[in-house]
Amino acid sequence: MSGNFGQDDGFFQGDYGSQQGGYDMPYAQSGNDFGNFDYSQGGMGTAPPNQGFNQPFSAGNVPYTGNILTPEHNSFVQQPISDEDDYENEPPLLEELGINFDHIYQKTLAVLNPLKATEQDAVADSDLAGPLVFCMMFGATLLLAGKIHFGYIYGLGVVGSLGMYTLLNLMSLTGVSVTCVISVLGYCLLPMVLLSTAAILTVLTGLVGTVLTGLTVVWCSFSASKLFVSALQMEGQQVLIAYPCALVYAVFALLTVF
Template sequence: MDDRYNYPPNYPPRNDLIAEDFVTIQTPMDNQENMSPYIYNPTPSQYNPYYVPTPTPMVPSPSPSSVFSPATPTGDINTDPFYSSDGIDDPFAGEPPLLEELGINFDQIMQKTLAVIIPFKKTEQSILHESDLTGPLVFCFAFGMFLLLSGKLHFSYIYGIGIVGCLSVYFLLNLMSPGATSITLICTVSVLGYSLLPMVVLSGLSVIFNLSTGVIGKFFAITAVLWCALSASKLFVTALALQRQQPLIAYPCALLYGVFALLTVF
């Protein structure tokens, strides 16, 4: 047999060596059934030059698929790295909803729309001071689109008259209101925009019927103007806590909506 399997080599005997300093190694030549590879460290010990370490089995390296495969959440609270019970690890936990950041509140839109549809319904004063422009923009765009379907391109007139009318009503309301209360320009635009809803209905009727001829068209136009003026004046009186001044506020509002009615009828 080859000399490389004879451990330890034939050196002169030493009396300071004990039996634990030698390790019997079973080589692949001695046992053909166990052919697992071994890694040997040929560096001798600093205390015993004839010491041979215990063979260590070779550990296979992980496959590339297991290294680069993403971890999947297990759903366990203790072991799942994606689970967060208190939301501290979530960077978007404290962020408000997207609709709230955009200033869109469907509850307020519904309440103000119902306040315009039913002018005699009691409205809370708190919702009137909210700067909600979603409904007015939608109603103005719908008003212009109905006029466009009836063959009238009046988008510039709608926005121009609307801006002048909102500024005029804003200054008038601040002059009429007591010193302790006031109204903002955005609140004025919001109330006048929501009160445009009956005029939107009138423009929708103009697509189907010809309102410029006959008594019925003029009746619908006058009804829409009075409806818009009544709704706007009621909301302004509620927001500013003005008593017995609703006719004074309804008159300039009726003039503003009368111009929109003229754009719709003629």
């Protein structure tokens, strides 16, 4: 059995002899040769010289030097700890989430005592955890009084916050963020929570209730205007800020009384 492959096909010419287990397949000298192997008898072959089969093992033609486990190449050697990996000195999780109990305590005291001075850092902190808690408390006390007004509370809170945000940006030179406005208005809702708690025990439609409601609105608006003045450095404009704040808290007072 024999076969010939021409050079025009780009392959080799082979002569399949009848020798036992042997092949005599000389390669054609063409530009598309796949190799220069000479398969001798017995099915064994030898590689021609300069083919790289007898070269010593190397990686990237660089001989192995045996330094892979030295200390400078050992991956188990302890590396110096960077600032990003210093887990012991990381701040607490609540502080990373923006919940600072010290600032919450200071702002709550500033609302309960409007005449007390408050640090500017605590006022400028746009904390939303306290306002959310006070809104839930306000809705819960109204629920105990037989009034389900959670939707009104959040709806009026959003509308009032957007209105105050627009007004304060027009009045102040530094500008204010919407989260700061929501934080201040939410904290100053605490006196309204006390009024809704009183509504559980008594009816606020009488003279005493009307006076108590008016004082609560003044209390909330005065505390909110003081915090806005401290945060935005708007000295001498507290009265101008207190008036729109009183309009916002008056709506919440109507929800409490009626």
